[in-house]
Amino acid sequence: MNKTWIARAGLALGAGIALAAGIAAPAQAADVSAQLTDPGGRLIAEIIHHDADDVFTVHDWYRDGHGVRGSLYLVEDGERVLLESVYNGLGSGEFTTFEWNVLSGQQYVMEVCSVDGANDPEANDCVFEEITE
Structure with missing residues (x-):
């Protein structure tokens, strides 16, 4: 066999394997x-979806007497x-977490609200963000 042909076949096979691995690997968002x-642009509360491990953190960033x-x-x-819904009444600068396996092909909405206690049925203010995998 020709050594050039063997080398080219090996390169083609390696490229094919790399391409297949790239297609098969899950995409990370x-x-x-x-x-x-608040109206002045100061950050009050935040929810973050950490995609690598599907953990959500709920932050209370402002000392205003409200939980989130x-x-x-x-x-x-x-x-x-x-x-899933979690209350964070730990105080300014603190956060709580929850995990949820966000599945590919599904549409989700995460929301964070300022509330007056864990059982407050009416939020003061809310914002939301759509997430997909």
Whole structure:
């Protein structure tokens, strides 16, 4: 056999394997956040989806006497279905977390709200952000 032909076949095989591995590897989306700010632009609360490990952090950034609630919804047929909701009443600069396996091909909405306690049914202000995998 010709050594040049063997070398070319090896390169082609290696390129094919690399291409297949690239296609088969799951895509990692960037971290996504929803940030609630006051009228002056000061950050009050935030929910962040950390894509690498599907962890959500709910931050209370402002000492205003309010807690914050972070929620995750699945969007099905245009309707939001609540998957998880956590309250953070730990104080300014603190955060709580929850995990949710965000699946490819699904549409989700995460939301963060300023609330007056863990059982407050009416949020003061809210913001949301859509996420997909």
